[in-house]
Amino acid sequence: MSAPDQSDRRAAAAAPGQRRTDTRFGLPAATALVVGSIIGTGVFALPSALAPYGPIALVAFVAVTVGALALAVVFGRLSERVPGSGGPYVYAREAFGEFAGFLTAWSYWITAWAGNAAIAVAWVGYVEVFVNKGHHTWASITIALAGLWLPAAVNLTGVRNIGAFQVVTTVLKFLPLGFMATAGLLFVKSGNFGAFNASGGSALGAVSAAGAIALFSYIGLETASVAAGRVRDPKRNVRRATVYGTLACAAIYLLGTLAVFGTVPHAQLTGSTAPFTDAFNTIAGGTWAGNLVAAAAIVSGLGALNGWTLICAEMPLAAARDGLFPSAFAKVRGQGQVPVFGIVSATLLASLLTVVSYTQFTKVFTEIVLLSVLTAVIPYLVSAAAQLLWLVQHGRAELDRRRLARDVTVTVLALAFSYWSIQGSGYQTVYYGLFTVLLGIPVYIWLKRERSGNATAPAAPSGTGTAAPAPVAHPVRTARPVGLPTIILRALRPRHQH
Template sequence: MPRTPRSSEGAVPKAALGLSGASALVIGTIIGTGVFALPSALAPYGPISLVAFGVVTLGALALAVTFGALSKRVPGSGGPYVYAREAFGEFAGFLNAWSYWITAWAGNAAIVVAWVGYVEVFVNTGHKTAISIGIALIGLWIPAAINLTGVRNMGAFQVFTTVLKFVPLLFMATIGLLFIDPHNFGSFNASGQSAMSAISAAAPIALFSYIGLEAASVVAGRVREPGRNVPRATVYGTLACAVIYILGTLAVFGTVSHGQLGVSSAPFTDAANNILGGTWAGDTVAVAAIVSGIGALNGWTMLCAEMPYAAARDGLFPGAFAKLRGENGVPVFGIVASTVLASLITVFSYTRFDDVFTKIVLLSVLTAVIPYLFSAAAQLYWLLVRGRESITGRRLARDITVSALAMAFSYWAIQGSGYQTVYYGLFVLLLGLPVYVWLKRGQGVYGEEPAPAPVPEGRAPETAAPPARRISRAAATTRTGGLRRNRLRNRD
């Protein structure tokens, strides 16, 4: 395997995030701008969509528990990438890293386009395209600049924005419940479909809300005491978001009439205005949405660099992603490259068709669910194949059930993305094949044998020494990794 460039000649990432910082990262990447439009998106289905939300929440929590268990089994940054690589080999690891990287920077483009809509409540109310593009680029590069200063500053900013975004959402999920009027709910199943069909149709919309729950596992190498803090941050962060989502959506359903909710572009704003009167409350919610969006972009910008960094250190991503700069060990190339790509696709979305934004959202969700599926499969593989001797009884049954639920949830998410999205997602995923071939160029093949050496004159052919079996560096790395994995699987 070719030598992968490391951080500035041997520097390693600093573990600067504690439990609060890691939890804020999870919450901050899950809660972006989408939550502020979620009730309107679910309104056509009526309150039955809250049932779908509950089902999706169970699946998200199953994934959170699975990621927490995997982070103990395979420590270090990389999340879904390292889990797939350790369980199924290098190629599976590469596909997960490639898929998740697309999720990160394409998702940032989707977040910033929605974020601009809230900024334009106060500026560029005429929605001039050139100004909108300028605002979007500012929204992408401010988080990039923060990340370039180091993970400690990034973590502090993440905690700050998480607290600010949580205040109005928490208000709606608590005080807002006191102002619910049952007449606002309308028909329980407003879609006219069967109950199961309505739940299945509403579920994909709710699925969008939980992308990012794996954030702490992706940056585990930068978390202090990762074996303790990563699982807790993942579960705590997901639970906090679930409570806010369900109660907040319930409050909006009960404080805004069903007819008004179906046409609202800012349902939380309308709910706040109905509860407190006037428009100042709605403007406050708009500010919260702006803060929420910039916080989500801050967290996702870090993930844009951390996943390829982990893969590049193993030779499964271009080596430039593995270089760290400065005392804080900043993956400069990963941050800049991903932000440039997000900027390009953002400009494209503003200058092309109106439905480009929706397609970007669906594509980013699909490319995130693929690593989720592999991670759940990796956990099942360790439970049923590698680690079945070390885990028995109720604990084994519990872990298998949770992992199977996480896998079923992932399949459901893929199915709910739609045929066209799956088609484009598969195409984008397979674009990684030439990259993988290029990365593996020049490496020896395990088991390849050189041409037989000529037999010295006067020596019988049958006494000639057999040709030595040449083992590539990749194979040697695999053998070494095998010993390390044997030790890891015996931890549980």
């Protein structure tokens, strides 16, 4: 069982008669957090990335949606047991120890800034509806870098400006997507879809490859669990917000992508950098409607980058306070407690990846998407494994048979979906992604060495005026390293001997 929520403790200790304003998220706000994190500019570029596979990509999208919903349920169940902030990081640490927690946080951090690079690349496609229509490489790079650093500047000004910026951009992003997912379906023509499997390979291979790309659309479904400590009644609302938010995005994604596939000829769609703009131009005639969509996509992209830049800093901030990330990430500045190092370092890395991608990759958006999907799937996989471990060890004692069977089925589906997503990423992506994740091992060794060196320092007695470490909303555990064979044996060992 986890420690009580620190915010609830402080609320209970408030002076009698003092009016307390509860600033935590309710269910609507928590659901909006999920939806706002999932929907960025990726959806605006996704139809072009899926077009080379043909309409079979829609089958992959449905399969990914089922897997994403299974993951949403798993995160909801995990948040019921561990309601504090941290999401995949704290679940991994709670189940498998510090090293698993570190690798999960490291992988998730890579997902955040690599995903920002992908969002920036998709954002460039819509900016170039108005400028750089010749798509000159270095002009595109300059635009992408501007898109990365403008939200970083907003983040550096504090939480108040971040929130205001996010509200406006979230509202605007729904306008073109909602229209395309509803009225756009009336303009679909079967002749625009092209060959069902345009990849030229096997159907299973096409579904797997398209599914790995489509999964990028759902990255962010876990954000309510990451911020669970800020959600009112997290044991109830995190699960509902995660599932409701994922369902809402699924409806927009599936119907919107179907409409774009059916309104833009397949040959044109495969080479498009702004597929929703092309779809609106086809529907309305001329370019005015497409320009409105492009403007909305630009605003949406800036909003997504604004939110994910915050996540880039918040995840390592939580891990650094536990001693599982470099201490520089734990430093904050000003009254707004701005994690400057986390914001600037993540934006620099995203900028570097963007430049490398434009100069080295032929399919810039697709290549970065696959990398960020792979590093996202690792925390998803570990979280599903943590839930399965708990079900095997404690499920029979704490759940009825029907609930246990349902939870095991959903968790196994989420686990299998995670493995399938890795397989669909391709050999090159797995190579680069695994190499990037394993780069974290020397960092972990360095952190352990520093902590071992500080372990002999005398602890400051209470009441001396020494500043205490910032409290965290999840349990801090000291766990011995556990090998994978031991984990498996423990999971399979019967709870009761007969």
